[in-house]
Amino acid sequence: MGAVEKKLKEMELEYVRAIVEEGGIYVEQLFFHDPDGFMIEICNCDNLPVIPLAGEMPRSCSRLNLQHMQRQQIQQVVQQ
DSSP, rough: OHHHHHHHTTTTTOOOOEEEEETTTTEEEEEEOOOSOOOOEEOOOGGGGEEEESSSEEEEOOOOOOOOHHHHHHHOOOOO
């Protein structure tokens, strides 16, 4: 995210930076427009879980996040 923000500054492109939180997961976002006027969003999606369609175990783009999610799932099973 830092490298993208640095490049946007070097290119003197206007952008908006945001941090959103949902369910304890924080995601950084950068929004800007390309030369044709289309809005582009860049985010650190490693923090986002990959939500299964049905009956699958949740996955993640990040190994660290995956390990955290697996521990949470084990704790939920143990508590039941």
